[in-house]
Amino acid sequence: MSDFHPNEKGRKRTAGLWNVVFLAATLVGVLSLVTLVTSLIDSCFGYVVLQDAYAYSEVSVAPDKALASLTKDELVQTLRTTAEADLTDLTTGRLRLLEMDRPLEVRTEDDLRNLVITEVLKSEIKKSWSLMESLSQAPAITEFQKSRYPDGHLAFRSWLSPEFLTKAQSGGKAESNGLRGAIIGSLWIILIAIVIAFPIGLGSAIYLEEYASDNWLNRLIQTNIYNLAGVPSIIYGMLGLAIFVRLMGPITSGAIFGVQDVNGRTVFSAGLTLGILILPIIIINAQEALKAIPNSLRYSSYGVGATKWQTIWHHVIPASMDRILTGTVFAVSRAIGETAPLVVIGASAFLTLDPSGLFSKFTTLPIQIFTWSQMASPEFRHVAAAAIVVLLVLLLGLNAVAIYFRTGIQKAKDAL
Numbered sequence: 001m002s003d004f005h006p007n008e009k010g011r012k013r014t015a016g017l018w019n020v021v022f023l024a025a026t027l028v029g030v031l032s033l034v035t036l037v038t039s040l041i042d043s044c045f046g047y048v049v050l051q052d053a054y055a056y057s058e059v060s061v062a063p064d065k066a067l068a069s070l071t072k073d074e075l076v077q078t079l080r081t082t083a084e085a086d087l088t089d090l091t092t093g094r095l096r097l098l099e100m101d102r103p104l105e106v107r108t109e110d111d112l113r114n115l116v117i118t119e120v121l122k123s124e125i126k127k128s129w130s131l132m133e134s135l136s137q138a139p140a141i142t143e144f145q146k147s148r149y150p151d152g153h154l155a156f157r158s159w160l161s162p163e164f165l166t167k168a169q170s171g172g173k174a175e176s177n178g179l180r181g182a183i184i185g186s187l188w189i190i191l192i193a194i195v196i197a198f199p200i201g202l203g204s205a206i207y208l209e210e211y212a213s214d215n216w217l218n219r220l221i222q223t224n225i226y227n228l229a230g231v232p233s234i235i236y237g238m239l240g241l242a243i244f245v246r247l248m249g250p251i252t253s254g255a256i257f258g259v260q261d262v263n264g265r266t267v268f269s270a271g272l273t274l275g276i277l278i279l280p281i282i283i284i285n286a287q288e289a290l291k292a293i294p295n296s297l298r299y300s301s302y303g304v305g306a307t308k309w310q311t312i313w314h315h316v317i318p319a320s321m322d323r324i325l326t327g328t329v330f331a332v333s334r335a336i337g338e339t340a341p342l343v344v345i346g347a348s349a350f351l352t353l354d355p356s357g358l359f360s361k362f363t364t365l366p367i368q369i370f371t372w373s374q375m376a377s378p379e380f381r382h383v384a385a386a387a388i389v390v391l392l393v394l395l396l397g398l399n400a401v402a403i404y405f406r407t408g409i410q411k412a413k414d415a416l
Contacts, residue, residue, distance in 0.1 A: 040392075043385030044160045047134040049145045050123040051152040068113075075112040076104045082120045094119070125175055126152060128379050160386040168352050169368070174379035177372075179387055181354045185267065185362040186336060186394070188355050192271025193278060193335050198328060201282030202317075208283070209290040210312055229280040237341030240273030245345050254359030265346030268358040273341050278331035285327020289320040322406040329402035333395050339366040365391045 070078070083095040098104070104112065117123075126149055129141060134156065145154045167178025204225075212218040249264035250256050252272070293316050301311040317324075342364060349371045351363045365387060372384040 040385050040389050042131045043382050044389060045131040045134070045158050046129045046156070046382070047138075047141050048125045048129070048155055048157045049127040049149050049152050050155055051126050051149055070113070070116075072109045072112060075109065075116055078116055078120060079104060079112070123175075124173070125379055128157075128382060159382040160389055164383070164386060165390065168354065169350060169363070174372075174375075174377055174383045177383055179365070179368065179390060181351050182363050182365045182368040182387070183390070183394075185351075185355045186364045188267045188358075188360075189270045189274055189342075189362065189364060190332060190336055192268065192358070193274040194328070194332060196272060196275030197279045197282050197331070201279050201328075202286050202324065204279075204283045205286030205290060206312060206317075209287050210308070210316070225280050225283055229284055232340075233277060233338050234340040234344060236273055236277040237344030239276065240269060240341060240345045244269040244272045252359075257359075259359045263346075265361065266359045267355050267362045269345050270342055270347065270362055270364075271358075273345055274335040274338060277338065277341060278335045281331040281334065282328055285330065286320075286324050289323035289327065290316060292323060293319050318409075322409045325402050325406050325409070329399055332398060336395060336398070337366055337391065339364075339370050342367060343370075365394070 079095065083092045098115070102111075107115075127144070129137070134141065142154060145152060164178055165183065166180055167176075168180050169177050169182070208218065208222060208225075212221075244252050245264035248269075252264045252266055252269040253259065254266070254268075297315055297319060298311050301315050302308075306314070347367045348361050348363045349367065351361060353361070355362045369384050369387045369391065372380045372387065
C-alpha cells in the first residue's frame with residue numbers, strides 16, 4: 001500500500017486538459033457548420049441588376065421608348081398586342097383571366113407597368129451580389145446600376161424560390177434553370193436503392209448474426225463486408241458500368257420490355273449501383289443492431305416453445321428495428337449525395353425532360369450542383385448554392401422521417 005500514489009492533482013490536470021481539447025473540437029465543428037450555412041445563405045439572396053428587353057420586338061408599340069416612359073394607353077396596347085401575337089407566355093386566355101380579375105383600363109399605371117414586366121419583358125441579369133455585399137454596399141450597388149445600366153433596374157432576388165423547385169432545367173442563363181428534374185431523379189434513384197439494399201442487407205445481417213457458424217468462410221465474408229464499406233464510391237460506379245449498364249443493358253434499358261431509343265444509362269442502373277454501394281453499410285449497421293439485443297430475450301422465447309425463426313421474426317427484429325432504421329438512414333444519406341458513381345454510369349449533366357420511370361435518362365441534385373459550380377457565369381454560383389440548400393433540406397427531411405418512425409417504434413416497445 002505504501003507504493004500507491006493517488007496523484008489527484010495530476011489526474012485532474014489531465015482531465016481538464018482533455019476537457020479543453022474536446023470543447024475546442026466541438027467549437028471547431030460548430031463553427032464549420034455555421035460557416036457552411038452562412039455561406040449558403042449569403043449566396044442564395046442578394047441584389048441583381050436586371051436589363052429588360054421585349055421578348056419579341058414586334059409586340060412593342062413603342063420599341064424605341066424605355067418602359068418607364070410608356071404612357072398608360074401604350075402599356076395597355078403593349079399587353080393586348082402581345083396577347084394577340086401569341087408569341088410569349090401572355091396569351092389571349094391569360095389576358096382574359098387578368099381582365100376578369102381587374103380590367104386593364106381601370107388599373108393604375110404602376111400596375112400595368114408591373115404586368116408588362118412580368119408578362120412581356122424578358123429580364124436578363126447583368127450583375128449579381130451576395131447577401132452580405134447587398135447589405136453592406138447598398139449605396140455603391142445603386143450607384144453602379146445607375147451609371148452602368150441606366151435602363152435597367154435593381155431588384156433583391158431570392159435564388160431559392162418555389163419556381164426554382166418546380167421549373168425544369170433549361171440551360172443558358174442561370175436564372176432560367178430549375179431543379180424539378182434533378183429532384184425527381186434523386187427520389188427515383190434513392191427509392192430503387194432502398195428497395196434493393198434494405199431487404200438484402202437485413203437478410204444478410206440476420207444470417208451472419210443469427211445463423212452463421214464461426215468458421216473461416218463466414219469470417220472471410222464478414223471481413224470483406226467491412227472492406228467493401230470503405231471502398232471508394234467511384235469503384236462502385238465502374239462496377240455499375242460493367243454489370244448494370246453493359247452486361248445487363250437489355251434489362252436496365254428496358255429493351256426486353258419494348259422500350260426504344262434508350263441505353264443502359266437509366267434510372268434503374270443508377271438505383272442498382274447506389275443500392276450495391278450502401279449494401280455493406282446496411283449489413284454492418286443491422287448486425288450491430290441485432291448484437292445489441294440481449295440473449296435473455298431469445299432464451300425467453302425459446303423457453304415458451306418458439307422456433308429460432310419465430311424468435312427472430314417476432315422478438316429480435318422488432319426490438320432492433322429502431323437501430324436498423326437509423327443505420328439505413330445513414331446509408332441513404334451517403335447515397336443521396338454521391339456524384340462519382342453516377343457520373344461513371346452516365347448521368348446527364350443537362351436534361352430538360354423529367355424522369356418518368358425506371359428506364360428514363362436521369363440527373364440528380366449532386367450532378368446539377370457539380371455542373372453549375374463549373375459554369376463560367378458567376379450567377380451559377382447562386383443557383384448552385386440554392387441547390388445545395390435543397391439537398392440539405394432533403395437529407396434533413398429523410399432523417400426527420402427516420403427519427404419519427406424510430407421514436408414511434410421505441411414508444412411501442414416501451415408500452416409492451
